[in-house]
Amino acid sequence: MPAPLHIPTPLLASRPLSLATGRAVWLKMEALQPSGSFKLRGIGLACQTYQARGARRFVASSGGNAGLAVACAGRQLGAPVTVVVPQTTTARALDLLRLEGAEVIVHGASWQEAHAHALSLLDPARDAMLHPFDDPLLWQGHASMVDEVAAAGLVPDAVVLAVGGGGLLSGVAEGMRRHGWDGVPILAVETAGAASFHAATLAGRPVPLERIDSVATSLGARQVCEQAVQWWRERPVRSLRVSDASALRACEQFLADHRVLVEPACGAALAAVYDAEHAEALAGCQRVLVIVCGGATATLAQIRAWQQA
Numbered sequence: 056m057p058a059p060l061h062i063p064t065p066l067l068a069s070r071p072l073s074l075a076t077g078r079a080v081w082l083k084m085e086a087l088q089p090s091g092s093f094k095l096r097g098i099g100l101a102c103q104t105y106q107a108r109g110a111r112r113f114v115a116s117s118g119g120n121a122g123l124a125v126a127c128a129g130r131q132l133g134a135p136v137t138v139v140v141p142q143t144t145t146a147r148a149l150d151l152l153r154l155e156g157a158e159v160i161v162h163g164a165s166w167q168e169a170h171a172h173a174l175s176l177l178d179p180a181r182d183a184m185l186h187p188f189d190d191p192l193l194w195q196g197h198a199s200m201v202d203e204v205a206a207a208g209l210v211p212d213a214v215v216l217a218v219g220g221g222g223l224l225s226g227v228a229e230g231m232r233r234h235g236w237d238g239v240p241i242l243a244v245e246t247a248g249a250a251s252f253h254a255a256t257l258a259g260r261p262v263p264l265e266r267i268d269s270v271a272t273s274l275g276a277r278q279v280c281e282q283a284v285q286w287w288r289e290r291p292v293r294s295l296r297v298s299d300a301s302a303l304r305a306c307e308q309f310l311a312d313h314r315v316l317v318e319p320a321c322g323a324a325l326a327a328v329y330d331a332e333h334a335e336a337l338a339g340c341q342r343v344l345v346i347v348c349g350g351a352t353a354t355l356a357q358i359r360a361w362q363q364a
Contacts, residue, residue, distance in 0.1 A: 060099030060131050061088055064200070066207050069345075071312040072328055078337070080328055081209060081344045083200055086317050091151075091351025094124035096200060097193030097226060098185055102128040104192055105183035112137065112182045116170035118144030119273050119352050120318075121187035126155035139173040141165050143272070148352040166275065188222030189280040197226020198233065204344060205234045212340035217324040217348055218243040218252045220276035221283025227346065228286040240291035242336055244324045246299050249274040253294045255284045270299050270361045273320035273350055295336050301326040303362050309347075310355070318350025319358070 065084045072080035085093035098121060102113055111134060115125040118140035129136035136157040140149070142164055152159050162172040166187075177184055186193070204211075214231070218224045224243055231239060243252055248269030255261045261284055267275040286292055302322035309325050310316050317325070327333045328345055337343055 057103060059096075059196075059199070060103065060128050061096045061196070061199070063203050064088065066204055066209065067313070069313070076328060076334070076343075078340060079342045081211065081342065082313070083204060083344060083346050084315070085200060086315050086321065086347050086349030088349065090120065090124040090127040092120040092124065092349035093197060093200065093223060093346070094120045094187075095127060097190070097196030097222065098124040099128045100196035101185055101190060101192040102132055102134070102183070106132055106134060110134070110181065110183035112178075113185055114173050114177055114182050115139070115185045115187070116166065116173035117187050118148055118166065118169070120350055121185070122157070123148075123151055123155065123351055125185045126152050126157035130156050137173075137176060139169045139176070141169045145352055145357075147354060151351055167277070188220030188276065189282070190222075193222050194226040194229050194282065197223055198230030200346070201227055201230025201234060201236075209342070209344065210236065211239060211342045211344035213240050213242055213337055214344045214346065215242045215244065215324050215327050215337075216346040217274060217320050218245050218279070218283065219249070219274035219320060221252065221279040223346065223348060224252070224292070225280065225282040225286060228290060228292070232290075237290050240293055242293050242295055242327055244295045244297060244327045245274050246271045246302055246319070246323050247296045248299065250296050251276055252279045252283060253296055255279050256287055256294050260284060269319075271302055271319040271323055273318050273352075274323065293336060295327055295333060297323050297326045297330070297333065300362070301330050303358055305329045306353075306358050315347070316353070316355060317347060318353040319361070321348045321350050324348065
């Protein structure tokens with residue numbers, strides 16, 4: 056396999072969060088990936104693999120970070136990319152996709168409709184479909200962030216991450232198993248209006264939400280993948296829901312503390328550490344690793360507008 060398309064990201068000790076919480080808080084800075092989020096790890100590996108198998112074009116259905124990762128990977132690999140996005144996609148996301156050289160098609164009111172249209176465009180003889188979160192190649196690629204943490208010598212008492220469709224959760228859990236961290240709990244955080252993983256834990260299986268009602272649109276998968284639920288069955292994974300307001304406050308505070316702007320989806324994971332009301336979820340954990348998954352499609356002006364809405 057050629058060199059990966061993602062970069063190794065910094066593992067930072069957060070002085071502000073450590074002082075505020077009374078525990079050692081470490082940050083895996085996936086927001087610094089070339090595409091703006093952790094997605095490039097798994098999607099980059101998938102694109103390289105599919106290209107080696109003969110794919111000449113990549114097709115994706117995403118109005119956010121997955122689409123950006125496919126576009127970024129395609130540009131690096133010299134392959135054309137078509138991204139189908141729903142009508143709810145922001146103008147900033149459209150601009151970023153086009154900046155990466157992707158063909159952008161706007162179709163449907165939801166990701167599900169965009170995804171169905173993307174599938175209809177596939178030419179099996181030359182195209183590869185890149186799913187945003189439900190692909191073992193994605194999980195394999197995302198697991199590499201745990202390799203980097205382990206190589207740095209950190210073994211946390213808990214890992215905090217945002218969960219949408221479950222791709223990040225599945226990849227991190229895979230990496231943790233590889234390093235013998237099966238007993239280390241994962242705190243899987245989502246906003247209350249996009250809590251498809253929480254719904255799955257109540258039902259014991261993936262179940263669809265009726266709708267997404269959250270500004271954290273990157274968490275907006277109406278149903279998590281089966282693999283995420285399987286990890287919940289096999290290892291300690293705790294579900295936590297936070298409010299949109301809490302996630303947005305965390306975005307602003309993180310910008311002030313670490314000079315990096317992240318999306319509300321990432322703010323949800325940060326809110327689990329920033330907000331004292333969630334302290335019980337990490338009780339007894341002295342070394343906490345937070346996956347700062349990033350997100351490129353939100354601006355500070357948008358975050359402040361959401362706060363005022």
